[in-house]
Amino acid sequence: MSDTTSTTAMVAPVTGSGALVLQLKNVHTFYGAIEALKGISVDVREGEIVTLIGANGAGKSTTLKTISGLLAPKVGEITFMGEKISGMKVHDVAAKRVVQVPEGRRIFPRMTVEENLGMGAFLRTKDPEGVKSTLELVYELFPRLRERRAQKGGTLSGGEQQMLAMGRGMMADPKLLMLDEPSMGLAPVVVETIFETIETLNKAGITILLVEQNAAMALAIADRGYVLETGSVVLQGPGKELLHDEKVRKTYLGEA
Amino acid sequence: MADTKAAAVMPTPTRKKLPPKTIVAYSILAAVLVLVPVLVQSATGWEFIVRIFVIVGIWVLLALGLNIVVGYAGLLDLGYIAFYAMGGYAGVIIGQAVSHWTGGATYFLMLIPAALAGALTGVALGFPVLRLRGDYLAIVTLGFGEIVRICLNNNLFGLSNGASGLPYGNQVMALPFGAQWLQDNIRFQTPLGFFQFGPNMYWYVIVVMLVLGAIFVIRRLDDSRLGRAWVAMRENEVAAEACGINIRTQKLWAFSLGALSGGIAGVTFAYVQQFISPESFTFMESVFVVCIIVIGGMGSIKGVIAGALLIKGVPDLIQGLAVAGVLKMPAEMQSLMSNYRFLVFGLLMVVMMAVRPQGIIPSSRRARELLPEDGRILAEEDMQEWDVENRANTEPDDV
């Protein structure tokens, strides 16, 4: 699977119809001397679900961290709604309602579920009514969270914590929601729920950038997908096409 | 004290008017607090007891300030006494320059430059160092505390009069308004004995008001956006950033609000003593403030007060009783005791950490942080991002 040198049949890139929301142009990101992203270009259009798939260590999380401002690209540019956001601080990017749900369910373990959700709305000070209605929306999407709203985040099960992390992301009223491996380490039934929710969110108008190792599930719901290998995009195209691409099937869907 | 500063950063949507019940409760509390030393003094006839109350009060103020930095924002500051020194020296140097015009108002006016001196020093130090991780921050602040003391000791810029302290030998510091009049005119019989208003009583009332003011501000901070941002930051910095919290700004606020409180304590201390010198600002003093917080209960206002009573009040009381000749003790015994005091505190710290790490009167949230009911919480916390990813991949969770 680390056969990166083999020629990769490029599926013809398809441009969606919506307006360009996020654009990465030739982004190179380094950890010290290690070049984790070697010139990545990604487009996300309004209303899309775009997925980044790839093996462990391919650079998926690095891509999200570079977008959210945790890392700064050394070369290249990132624009959001036509505005350059590369080089901005994390909280400034968050203020543009580009919201990242970090991998590994980073919730606030000793805050209650409701307090956790409240933190997601930290920047929405001028809109208490809107915050209330988003909270209601989150509870409708995840009835489990409503049941447990007074329970401490750290005592939730893995699946519930992931729901909480996603719910907290939604509380920021995102224009672009970036999810980093939401299905990681979860039982298959829960994974189903999570993916269904992602589709629901998308239908509600939120543009989604989804990072996954679970390529089959991710490509099934994605409008378009990018395949990352050791810091480069090796393949891109509509989700369904990638799902049927021979190389993807071999490498990421575990077919012989 | 810090009201105006704190209010500026609190665009809380939930801000309410102060309910009358709270005002009544605070007034009763203030009355009781003032009555206690009156009764103690009249019953025993010892004015020095009131002075001990004053000093403990100043240390409560100091510890409440550091508590914002350590207890709320989770930043270990081992040079906190530097802000106390900055407040004290700023108040005395400027105060001596203007006291000719300001007279009895000098102390009260000097609260402003002292608070500013503390807060600005806090910002100046915090800005470059707050990106450091916990242990490095502790070392840098420790160094800063020593630098300030050494500068004062060496009469840097010719302002501090070196080790001999301020004011200069030929000067005195202005007494605050009314202190003399109260001393001359207030004396009365209480059920427990005769009471004569002394200079310490005056300061006691002021210190009580400062402490109540500080408590009021801190409790408001607890419910504010700033307070919630601090909790989030302590719990998980990555998640806090993802929520749009500017970590550095929040830390800087904690640092400078704490320093501001230290500055106010410093100028009060200087005017109570009518004298200030570098030997009041040693590293041990910083350690004492940290001890008060740790032993009392990090993040807890009641705990900090209990800690100050124990760490500052008890030794001062023993010493005071010995000096007053109530406790019959030879001089070498006294010096022995003050030396052994460090040993006792050391032991106390070790025992506390083993038996009750959350402190005497812990804050409920802090206690949870130290003793999580669920092992999962701690496990999650200790994981680095890499761990989370890789361990989670090999050990699928339950639902």
Ligand SMILES: Nc1ncnc2c1ncn2[C@@H]1O[C@H](COP(=O)(O)OP(=O)(O)O)[C@@H](O)[C@H]1O
């Ligand atoms: N903090 C870091 N320091 C150095 N190297 C890192 C760090 N984080 C990730 N890397 C490296 O960058 C590459 C991409 O990592 P990452 O983006 O986390 O991959 P993915 O999310 O696709 O599994 C990997 O080779 C990883 O070892």
Ligand SMILES: [Mg+2]
């Ligand atoms: Mg990753």
